[in-house]
Amino acid sequence: MTNRTVLVLLDTPATALRSPALEILTLARSLGRVEAVVTESPSVQTLAQLGSHGVELVRQAELPSTLGESAHLSTTVAQVLAAAVRAADADAVLLTSNFVTKEIAARVAHDLDAGLVVDAATLVEGPDGRLVAGKRVLAGSWDTECEITTDVSVVTVRSNAVVPATVDQPVETTVEGFAVDVAAGAVTVVERTVEEIDDAGRPELAEAGSVVVGGRGTDGDFGPVEEFASSIGAAVGATRDVVFEGWFDQFVGQTGVTVTPRLYVGAGVSGAPHHRGGMQASQVVVAVNNDPECPLFEIADFAVVGDLADVLPQAAAAIRAHKES
Amino acid sequence: MRIVVPVKYVPDIQSDRAFEDCRLVRDPSEGTLNELDEHAVEAALSIIESLDDDARAASDVVVVTMAGPDADAAVRKTYQMGVDRGVRISDEGLEGSDYAGTARTLAAAVRRLGDETPVDLVITGMAALDGLGSVVPVYLAAELGLPQLTNASELDVDTAARTARVTRDLGHVHEVLEAPLPAVVSVSDHANQPRYPNFKLIMAARKKPVEEWSLADLDVAAETVGESGARTRTSRAEPRPPRPEAEIVVDKGEGGTALADFLIRNELV
Ligand SMILES: Cc1cc2nc3c(=O)[nH]c(=O)nc-3n(C[C@H](O)[C@H](O)[C@H](O)COP(=O)(O)OP(=O)(O)OC[C@H]3O[C@@H](n4cnc5c(N)ncnc54)[C@H](O)[C@@H]3O)c2cc1C
Ligand SMILES: Nc1ncnc2c1ncn2[C@@H]1O[C@H](COP(=O)(O)O)[C@@H](O)[C@H]1O
Numbered sequence: 001m002t003n004r005t006v007l008v009l010l011d012t013p014a015t016a017l018r019s020p021a022l023e024i025l026t027l028a029r030s031l032g033r034v035e036a037v038v039t040e041s042p043s044v045q046t047l048a049q050l051g052s053h054g055v056e057l058v059r060q061a062e063l064p065s066t067l068g069e070s071a072h073l074s075t076t077v078a079q080v081l082a083a084a085v086r087a088a089d090a091d092a093v094l095l096t097s098n099f100v101t102k103e104i105a106a107r108v109a110h111d112l113d114a115g116l117v118v119d120a121a122t123l124v125e126g127p128d129g130r131l132v133a134g135k136r137v138l139a140g141s142w143d144t145e146c147e148i149t150t151d152v153s154v155v156t157v158r159s160n161a162v163v164p165a166t167v168d169q170p171v172e173t174t175v176e177g178f179a180v181d182v183a184a185g186a187v188t189v190v191e192r193t194v195e196e197i198d199d200a201g202r203p204e205l206a207e208a209g210s211v212v213v214g215g216r217g218t219d220g221d222f223g224p225v226e227e228f229a230s231s232i233g234a235a236v237g238a239t240r241d242v243v244f245e246g247w248f249d250q251f252v253g254q255t256g257v258t259v260t261p262r263l264y265v266g267a268g269v270s271g272a273p274h275h276r277g278g279m280q281a282s283q284v285v286v287a288v289n290n291d292p293e294c295p296l297f298e299i300a301d302f303a304v305v306g307d308l309a310d311v312l313p314q315a316a317a318a319i320r321a322h323k324e325s
Numbered sequence: 326m327r328i329v330v331p332v333k334y335v336p337d338i339q340s341d342r343a344f345e346d347c348r349l350v351r352d353p354s355e356g357t358l359n360e361l362d363e364h365a366v367e368a369a370l371s372i373i374e375s376l377d378d379d380a381r382a383a384s385d386v387v388v389v390t391m392a393g394p395d396a397d398a399a400v401r402k403t404y405q406m407g408v409d410r411g412v413r414i415s416d417e418g419l420e421g422s423d424y425a426g427t428a429r430t431l432a433a434a435v436r437r438l439g440d441e442t443p444v445d446l447v448i449t450g451m452a453a454l455d456g457l458g459s460v461v462p463v464y465l466a467a468e469l470g471l472p473q474l475t476n477a478s479e480l481d482v483d484t485a486a487r488t489a490r491v492t493r494d495l496g497h498v499h500e501v502l503e504a505p506l507p508a509v510v511s512v513s514d515h516a517n518q519p520r521y522p523n524f525k526l527i528m529a530a531r532k533k534p535v536e537e538w539s540l541a542d543l544d545v546a547a548e549t550v551g552e553s554g555a556r557t558r559t560s561r562a563e564p565r566p567p568r569p570e571a572e573i574v575v576d577k578g579e580g581g582t583a584l585a586d587f588l589i590r591n592e593l594v
Contacts, residue, residue, distance in 0.1 A: 103460070194498050311580040
């Protein structure tokens with residue numbers, strides 16, 4: 001442990017922290033003293049979670065009320081983070097990794113002249129005290145390490161790379177406000193709607209431990225995919241072709257959601273490079289396809305050559321029977 | 326109006342991509358225009374095409390790429406789509422640039438093009454398919470001090486009111502953002518369907534020159550770009566060991582049970 005100060009941006013403090021946030025808190029703790037940064041009041045539940053992750057201080061930005069919806073713009077959040085880095089004299093900023101947080105990270109790195117790594121899977125102190133981030137690139141075929149050579153480091157960390165762990169001795173967490181003078185920029189938020197995450201339902205695609213993807217081979221019928229996903233408690237995703245057909249709403253891949261679960265199951269998915277780029281870092285890959293030559297088999301650990309409409313329901317029934325026994 | 330489209334030359338995603346000395350190997354026979362940048366080119370061309378004849382005649386789309394000479398192939402591909410002019414920025418001093426250095430250089434090129442004719446829009450792709458950073462557009466907007474409208478799945482430009490409006494759906498958030506021109510926009514692969522090159526343009530593109538600029542042509546401090554300006558350094562690159570061959574079961578009525586057994590046996594359910 002060094003005397004580094006690591007800031008962690010929390011994206012959903014008003015409800016409860018989700019796994020990706022707990023993962024980066026755990027990673028941050030291995031690098032130094034952790035402080036959290038929020039733009040809205042943390043809930044009681046969030047404060048308890050922070051306490052059990054050893055975070056004593058939450059820096060809550062006080063933004064001019066005139067900002068309105070612009071408070072959510074990446075450029076605004078980046079200014080908040082930059083101000084927090086200065087106030088805390090922080091050495092590193094950690095964020096979860098998605099399209100929005102990557103934008104915030106890039107902006108804050110730009111404004112602080114800091115080195116940036118996005119989608120890191122590991123982050124450790126290198127031999128000369130600098131931070132070194134590890135990531136898997138080129139559709140999961142290469143492992144690279146990247147050294148950040150500036151005094152301040154900004155890193156987004158992909159989900160499921162770290163197992164969240166609490167501290168032995170929970171601490172008392174206090175919230176400290178700090179005023180950030182953000183001027184309204186040239187961008188107007190004309191419309192903004194946030195869809196509530198329903199935790200009673202399926203896990204979130206980007207953070208789930210198991211993911212079942214249905215491809216064009218479903219021919220538009222996601223029934224078998226949904227049934228099988230329910231039997232193993234997995235999130236459901238699709239390929240881009242399926243989303244473009246209007247059969248499902250979220251797709252996995254280089255231009256969609258990146259998933260890195262313990263288990264990925266692709267049914268009726270050919271395994272195109274664009275798709276593989278967003279799932280190849282999954283730990284165990286399973287493919288169900290009626291074409292024995294399908295490219296997804298090349299990266300699979302287990303594969304069934306067969307019709308997904310037969311294979312998935314049978315597997316779901318067997319798993320349910322196993323769980324009940 | 327003038328629209329600048331930064332495009333990247335990347336190794337073909339279908340090829341065996343690799344690193345050498347911690348740098349991505351850019352084999353000219355396996356290189357291509359970053360597919361996602363075709364959406365940026367399409368967006369730019371269709372905005373110009375929506376103008377009336379006079380305005381259209383006074384408008385152009387200029388692509389800019391920062392890369393070695395092989396990247397002319399990527400610029401030519403954009404010529405085949407109808408781009409008017411292409412600039413390649415090549416300089417030994419740019420080797421080893423990180424995101425910040427890349428954006429700084431591209432910003433200097435945009436400023437230079439703006440000195441000739443004001444630039445109204447900079448449109449980029451949502452990500453380069455080699456590094457998948459999705460961050461150069463953000464740096465570019467910051468460097469140019471222009472509003473950023475990123476990851477647009479829809480882009481509407483009102484040339485009379487001089488505004489750009491984008492729709493973006495990122496995870497659970499749906500947003501419509503608007504900014505005055507000039508602005509930096511990045512478009513996703515949902516924004517449009519890139520056109521196929523047309524035969525006449527393919528023939529013309531063969532002979533159409535690509536302008537070459539070096540660092541000396543740009544207003545950018547040499548020590549802030551390339552290796553000397555980089556704030557990150559790839560210190561290790563190793564291929565992943567090949568995966569062991571898959572266990573393959575042919576379904577003869579028991580395929581689903583076999584799948585369930587595999588998952589249960591490996592404690593995955
Ligand atoms: C710039 C760009 C970006 C892209 N980004 C993405 C991305 O992020 N994510 C993505 O997914 N794609 C992306 N794509 C598209 C990608 O290239 C592929 O076209 C797509 O992934 C194919 O989807 P698929 O596997 O569902 O369909 P197909 O390739 O048509 O495969 C369908 C498979 O289903 C099998 N099948 C058919 N019937 C059955 C059955 N009854 N039971 C079992 N198997 C069956 C077939 O054998 C086949 O293997 C991108 C493309 C481009 C150009
Ligand atoms: N070297 C480059 N030359 C020109 N444009 C680039 C370069 N690198 C990135 N871009 C642009 O920035 C976008 C996003 O790239 P990236 O942030 O690297 O994923 C690309 O789609 C291009 O439009």
